[in-house]
Amino acid sequence: MKSTIKDVASLAGVSVKTVSRVINNEPNVRPAMQDKVNKAVAELNFKRNPLARGLRGQNSFILTLLYSNPNPSYVLELQNGAIEQANNDGYNLQILPCDHTNENLIDNIESIITHSSQDGFLLTHPLCDNEDIIALLDKNNIPFVRISPFHQEHSSPYVLSDDKQAAYEITKYLISLGHTDIAIIKGHPDFGATHKRYEGYLEAMNEMNINVDDALVKQGQFTFESGEVCARQLLTQDHKPSAIFASNDYMAAAVLKIAAQMHINIPANLSVVGYDDAPVSRQIWPSLTTVKQPIYDIAKHAVQKLIRHIKKQEFDDVQSKFQCKLVLRNSTSPKL
Structure with a gap:
């Protein structure tokens, strides 16, 4: 049989109104009262009914x-x-x-x-x-x-x-490894995170006086399929990158797929980073360097x-x- 709010009040030795105030996180309830009610709630395994509360109030x-x-x-x-x-x-x-x-x-x-x-x-x-x-x-x-x-x-x-700071840091990491031809696959243009991550990438490149070639900037959509398209463009054009920053892990995983098809060794001949620390970043090989939100x-x-x-x-x-x-x-x- 389910416990009721009256059962909680009885066990705690307080009024039903006090129990209601405590379980609804209302202010100005004395700590001692809160402790009594919370202990009674735990002991009785009391579960609140949101629908019932909604019917009684606003x-x-x-x-x-x-x-x-x-x-x-x-x-x-x-x-x-x-x-x-x-x-x-x-x-x-x-x-x-x-x-x-x-x-x-x-x-x-x-x-x-x-x-x-x-x-x-x-x-x-x-x-x-x-x-x-x-x-x-x-x-x-x-x-x-x-x-x-x-x-x-x-x-x-x-x-x-802080997408901008994280993108700045992962770009600086690639630069610290000696990479200067760093491409970026941007996410969907409707998403604010896309622009912040691109800003972070640009800030890191500019800080190190590395020119950003427009040919190394590709527009993705945050999807695996868009990552495939961008990766093929980057890896078949005249100015090829030595590192690619994909704005999420699904697009980064797509880069790994295209690189494998083209017999490009990762990471020896191409470094790849993603963003989000999605499960796919740990499930593929080589596992992805990425950003965890x-x-x-x-x-x-x-x-x-x-x-x-x-x-x-x-x-x-x-x-x-x-x-x-x-x-x-x-x-x-x-x-x-």
């Missing part, structure tokens, strides 16, 4: 995560982090894919607002930079948090990783911010920036 206790991203490992890691934090805070998470190129995008989101119930939205890039979506949510007074926006002018809270932690933090936003609680900082980590593996070596 809130649905449902959060909606909207995404449009071709990188499945990024989306999965984001979902897992958001789900864990939402569950910890007594919320359910609704996860909805939205094609940011769909001409009916705004109508679709308006339909979500009209026909489903949520207390707030988590917007991933590039949706979080869409001015029409932001205007729609503002018009309906719906709280939202943006994940990795390129433009930060809006007053809504947001979380992001703390996607799981970013998602958890975004949910925490959204819930504070919903409850109209103050933020320590509207922006939260996470640092990335360079992961060295077998796809890079000093230039011969």
Whole structure:
């Protein structure tokens, strides 16, 4: 038989109202009371019912995560982090894919607002930079948090990783190995992360007075297939690179495939780096040198911010920036 909030109150020796305040993370509850309630919750294995709470009050206790991203490992890691934090805070998470190129995008989101119930939205890039979506949510007074926006002018809270710095560091690493003919395969142009990673690459090259040949800059789409196309262009043109920085691991994996087909030894004759530390970076050979984003932690933090936003609680900082980590593996070596 499931425990009720009354059972928790009885075991803790407090009122039902106090239990409600504690489990809903409301302010101004004495630490001693919090401890009593939390111990009773744990002992009784009490589970909150978000739907029932929503029916009794103004809130649905449902959060909606909207995404449009071709990188499945990024989306999965984001979902897992958001789900864990939402569950910890007594919320359910609704996860909805939205094609940011769909001409009916705004109508679709308006339909979500009209026909489903949520207390707030988590917007991933590039949706979080869409001015029409932001205007729609503002018009309906719906709280939202943006994940990795390129433009930060809006007053809504947001979380992001320092893509520019990470791209700068991985490019500097290639330069430290003696590479100067460093190509870059950029990600989808609609994504802010694409531009930040390119900025980091350019900053590192310029700092070391290395000329960037336009022939070494290719436009990818964050997909394996686009990586194949760009890799063939780079490895068959007159000015061939000695190193390639692909803006995500799927495009980097595609570079390894094309290099193998062309009998180019990696890393002896070509160094390759990716970005994201997706599972594929560890599953292929040679394993990829890459950048690890703390996607799981970013998602958890975004949910925490959204819930504070919903409850109209103050933020320590509207922006939260996470640092990335360079992961060295077998796809890079000093230039011969």
